[in-house]
Amino acid sequence: AQTVTQSQPEMSVQEAETVTLSCTYDTSENNYYLFWYKQPPSRQMILVIRQEAYKQQNATENRFSVNFQKAAKSFSLKISDSQLGDTAMYFCAFSDNTDKLIFGTGTRLQVFP
């Protein structure tokens, strides 16, 4: 069975600084997708960034980038130039070709002014 592990329950960063959130996963599949979702307080979950396992190039979306290490089964999220609006729960998620998402337990990120 696939599993997703986020070992950092809470992280904090000062505004404009860079922070990296960690995620590891376990699967025997070769083709799959990895995601980072953001869940702001009392608001709905939104997709931040997505990585296809067959792509070697790390995905980037503006200030968000990932470090995908397929052999190590590691998928970290780097947030550059952190903003107050980045304060949220961040969930790492996995999907094989069945489309359902398997989530980690989340990392609560607090951005301080």
Place this chain on the structure above:
Amino acid sequence: DTGVSQDPRHKITKRGQNVTFRCDPISEHNRLYWYRQTLGQGPEFLTYFQNEAQLEKSRLLSDRFSAERPKGSFSTLEIQRTEQGDSAMYLCASSFPTGEFDEQYFGPGTRLTVT
């Protein structure tokens, strides 16, 4: 389009009562998913529909839970004889197949409290 909507947003019920939640997906999204999120955990998959067909159910979905999507549009999730362990946020998501992985758009959730 206003996104995925869920109703009610909050529900408090007594143990043993039945509850029903509704999810309205983004129009023309033919896939609809239900997840459950307990405090301090990530969402866990419960079930999903493609149009009106229920294609997969997690073993988390005990026989007290039933989900329907009768006309391939909105969906309902019913919990019979609620237990305190059912207290959670119930999330709905929808997607539209594009050939690759389809982004799931989440609703705001229904928070259930069983007293």
